[in-house]
Amino acid sequence: MDRIPIRAKSPRPEIARPAVARLTCPQAKLSRFGAIVADTDSIDLRAHIRGIPDFPKPGILFYDISTLLRHGPAWKAAMARLAGIVRPHRPELLAGIESRGFLVAAPLALELGLGFVMLRKPRKLPGATIGLDYALEYGTDRIEMQADAVHPGQRVVVLDDLLATGGTMAAGIALLRRAGAMVPAAASLIELGFLGGRSRLDVPFEALLRYDE
Numbered sequence: 001m002d003r004i005p006i007r008a009k010s011p012r013p014e015i016a017r018p019a020v021a022r023l024t025c026p027q028a029k030l031s032r033f034g035a036i037v038a039d040t041d042s043i044d045l046r047a048h049i050r051g052i053p054d055f056p057k058p059g060i061l062f063y064d065i066s067t068l069l070r071h072g073p074a075w076k077a078a079m080a081r082l083a084g085i086v087r088p089h090r091p092e093l094l095a096g097i098e099s100r101g102f103l104v105a106a107p108l109a110l111e112l113g114l115g116f117v118m119l120r121k122p123r124k125l126p127g128a129t130i131g132l133d134y135a136l137e138y139g140t141d142r143i144e145m146q147a148d149a150v151h152p153g154q155r156v157v158v159l160d161d162l163l164a165t166g167g168t169m170a171a172g173i174a175l176l177r178r179a180g181a182m183v184p185a186a187a188s189l190i191e192l193g194f195l196g197g198r199s200r201l202d203v204p205f206e207a208l209l210r211y212d213e
Contacts, residue, residue: 040073040076040077040080040081041077043073043074043077045068045074045077045078045081045208045209046209047074048067048068048071048074049063049064049065049067049068049190049209050063050064050067051063051064052064063162063190063192063211065100065103065161065162065189065190068189069103078189078208079107079108079111080111081208082104082108082111082159082187082189082208083108083111083112085187085206085208086108086112086157086159086185086187087112089155089157089184089185089204090155090184091112091114091155091156091157091184091185092114092115092154092155092156093109093114093115093116093117093150093154093155093156093157093181094108094109094112094114094115094116094117094156094157094158094159095116095117095118095119095145095156095157095158095159095172095176096116096117096118096119096158096159096160097119097143097158097159097160097168097169097172098118098119098120098121098124098143100160100161100162101119101159101160101161101188102118103161104159104160104161104188104189105159108159117145117146117149117150117156118145118146119143119144119145119158119172119175119176120143120144120145121141121142121143121144122142122144123144124144125144125145125146126146127146127147127148128146128147128148129144129145129146129147130144130145130147130175130178130179131143131144131145131175132144132171132174132175132178134167134168134170134171134174135167136167137165141167141168141171143168143171143172143175144175145175145176145179147179149179150176150179150180150181151180151181152180152181153180153181153182154180154181154182155181155182155183155184156176156181156182156183157183157184157185157186157187158172158173158176158183158185158186158187159186159187159188160172160186160188161188161189161190162188162189162190162191162192163186163188163190163191163192163197163198163205163207164192164195164197165195165196165197165200166195166196166197166198166199166200166201167197167200169186169188169197169200169201169205170200170201170202172186173186173201173202173203183203184203184204185203185204185205185206186201186203186204186205187205187206187207188205188207188208189207189208189209190207190208190209190210190211191205191207191209191210191211192210192211193210193211193212194211194212194213
């Protein structure tokens, strides 16, 4: 009887494994699928805000949030913490002040499952608008919103990236009231406490970070 030749088994091809991303956040860890998962409770948000001296003019220390925006885990932590601040006020809508306030209010509205409206500089919004002129240290400014953006009695929380002297935030609150909204609170990422801005607000105000110099 002829022997049937036995074929040697072909070596099993190696399966390429996806590269694991290097962790860029000390408080982050990898999920079993290789995704980065951050411990948002322990992230130091202050470490992701940089101070830029003499911007936009000499003598001013500018607190730059762009470094926070581009760091995923830290930005997610900021939104989660702001949600914890805003949620107890039971808003039906969030309003953001132009322009960096949009960066805060829009993702926070998504986090809370709410809508978002814009408070803008003059002649930036289409359709019928209502506006409010308000005083600055030198001169005046104006803030506007679309006339149909809110319903009478609707609860709207106002948000900005930073509270300085409080003039623009106070104007935003007054404008929303003129449109018929109820404003139960205001919030921001940063408060410059040494400028006393919160004293100009007649609603509860909170910020994630406070700088006193």
